[in-house]
Amino acid sequence: MPNKAKKARTVAKKKMISLRDSRIKKEERKKPKIKIDKLELKVNHVPQVSSALFFEFNSQLGPPFHVIVDTNFINFSIKNKLDVVKSMMDCLYAKCIPYITDCVMGELEKLGGKYRVALKIVKDQRFERLPCTHKGTYADDCIVERIMQHKCYIVATCDKELRRRIRKIPGVPIMFISHHRYNIERMPDAYGAPKMMSAFRDSFKYYRSGKIEDLMNSVVCFENLAWSNRDIVLPANFVERFSLHKVLITFTIPEQPDLICIKCPFKAEGIRYWIEKCLKTYPSIAESKSNLDGQLNVRESWWEHSKSHPDARKKLRWVTMGYHHNWDTKEYAEDMKGEFPSEMREFFVNLAKILGKEFDPQAVIVNYYPFGSNLGPHRDDSEKYFNAPLFSMSIGQGAIFLIGGETMDVKPIPMLLNCGDILVMDGSSRLAYHAVPRIIKTEEEHWKRKADERWVMEYVSYLENHRININVRQVTKV
Ligand SMILES: O=C(O)CCC(=O)C(=O)O
Numbered sequence: 001m002p003n004k005a006k007k008a009r010t011v012a013k014k015k016m017i018s019l020r021d022s023r024i025k026k027e028e029r030k031k032p033k034i035k036i037d038k039l040e041l042k043v044n045h046v047p048q049v050s051s052a053l054f055f056e057f058n059s060q061l062g063p064p065f066h067v068i069v070d071t072n073f074i075n076f077s078i079k080n081k082l083d084v085v086k087s088m089m090d091c092l093y094a095k096c097i098p099y100i101t102d103c104v105m106g107e108l109e110k111l112g113g114k115y116r117v118a119l120k121i122v123k124d125q126r127f128e129r130l131p132c133t134h135k136g137t138y139a140d141d142c143i144v145e146r147i148m149q150h151k152c153y154i155v156a157t158c159d160k161e162l163r164r165r166i167r168k169i170p171g172v173p174i175m176f177i178s179h180h181r182y183n184i185e186r187m188p189d190a191y192g193a194p195k196m197m198s199a200f201r202d203s204f205k206y207y208r209s210g211k212i213e214d215l216m217n218s219v220v221c222f223e224n225l226a227w228s229n230r231d232i233v234l235p236a237n238f239v240e241r242f243s244l245h246k247v248l249i250t251f252t253i254p255e256q257p258d259l260i261c262i263k264c265p266f267k268a269e270g271i272r273y274w275i276e277k278c279l280k281t282y283p284s285i286a287e288s289k290s291n292l293d294g295q296l297n298v299r300e301s302w303w304e305h306s307k308s309h310p311d312a313r314k315k316l317r318w319v320t321m322g323y324h325h326n327w328d329t330k331e332y333a334e335d336m337k338g339e340f341p342s343e344m345r346e347f348f349v350n351l352a353k354i355l356g357k358e359f360d361p362q363a364v365i366v367n368y369y370p371f372g373s374n375l376g377p378h379r380d381d382s383e384k385y386f387n388a389p390l391f392s393m394s395i396g397q398g399a400i401f402l403i404g405g406e407t408m409d410v411k412p413i414p415m416l417l418n419c420g421d422i423l424v425m426d427g428s429s430r431l432a433y434h435a436v437p438r439i440i441k442t443e444e445e446h447w448k449r450k451a452d453e454r455w456v457m458e459y460v461s462y463l464e465n466h467r468i469n470i471n472v473r474q475v476t477k478v
């Protein structure tokens with residue numbers, strides 16, 4: 001190499017400052033080599049684990065359970081008509097205290113008028129407040145921080161992201177909502193964690209999603225009921241007034257002898273009468289309440305509106321008249337009642353009399369079920385007066401109805417309910433668990449029989465896709 005070139009290279013090299021020089025920004029500076037002493041003990045820094053945890057078993061958990069509730073859990077509870085405190089106790093079989101952080105309260109307040117029911121619920125005195133001292137209102141971070149510090153909480157949330165974060169923290173069970181009830185994950189068995197499946201729930205799941213051909217083999221059909229068949233000749237004026245067949249055909253089943261099953265007593269005109277009432281009249285009565293209250297401005301003319309708005313059509317799920325059922329408190333109140341429809345009173349009082357029962361209809365829930373919808377296992381015990389029967393009438397498409405016993409451990413009997421069929425839940429069946437896991441395409445659309453064209457045009461498209469249930473109760477002793 002010529003001397004000149006060699007010199008130039010040496011100069012260039014000298015001009016470069018060392019990569020460890022203090023004039024280079026600290027983060028860009030080359031790190032000095034650390035000599036590893038192979039004999040020295042290696043220390044890993046991991047977050048400190050609470051002393052309440054024995055492996056991952058949290059010894060601070062135990063009744064009463066302290067449950068931190070987030071915003072979406074409250075909202076989903078409202079949507080699923082679940083009373084927060086009661087449903088927590090049903091889930092954990094023990095007293096539960098729901099906690100609301102200032103952050104969650106802040107979130108609910110910010111969400112405005114639509115969430116006023118949620119706000120009202122969390123202001124209930126059964127909820128405890130957890131004051132926040134940090135800045136801002138990022139509720140998820142606040143909850144995560146708390147459960148890292150204190151191992152005495154369960155977190156109730158339906159938020160996927162928050163659940164994912166909590167799963168990384170040892171010893172914190174998560175409560176969530178699925179199948180219209182509260183469930184819990186990561187709960188130590190020792191705390192009487194809920195049996196995720198009861199005999200009733202097993203059946204509900206099976207009939208909700210099983211293959212229809214398989215299910216139908218085990219379903220009790222009124223036509224095939226051979227037990228205690230009792231036929232009653234109906235009074236002529238009753239037959240005439242409500243377009244009934246002359247003879248009422250009733251059955252019972254051995255497992256529930258107090259449940260009276262009545263095969264559809266209506267002629268086609270009789271069924272059409274109730275269809276018109278349930279679609280055109282009841283949702284529009286000023287004194288009725290419905291799940292669409294406050295959502296659609298078109299409640300007074302829901303039926304007209306629904307003809308051109310398929311969404312609104314599917315959205316109507318219930319209408320109440322007479323005493324209104326309060327879905328949050330599960331109570332009826334004297335100041336929450338409207339007129340009970342007179343024709344409905346007349347029909348069910350007379351029917352009860354014919355069956356030898358006293359009945360004063362005071363509350364009705366009209367349920368509307370599109371295909372694919374269902375009604376989870378429950379007992380109708382809000383009425384507080386159980387010495388009167390409850391009448392449940394099916395209209396439109398069919399359904400599988402499960403009737404169980406006093407507890408969810410009793411395996412229910414699946415029954416096929418068709419248009420016009422009526423169940424009378426009396427005596428021991430009045431408080432039995434029941435559910436509607438599936439809406440079934442009916443084989444006999446007898447509402448069409450001899451219907452005039454105007455009627456067909458008006459109602460048939462709704463009935464092709466929906467079932468309606470008229471559920472009539474007596475609330476108080478008279
Ligand atoms: O739709 C049904 O057959 C039952 C409805 C019911 O159980 C209820 O409204 O409480």
Ligand SMILES: [Fe+2]
Nearest residue numbers: 378379380434
């Ligand atoms: Fe019910």
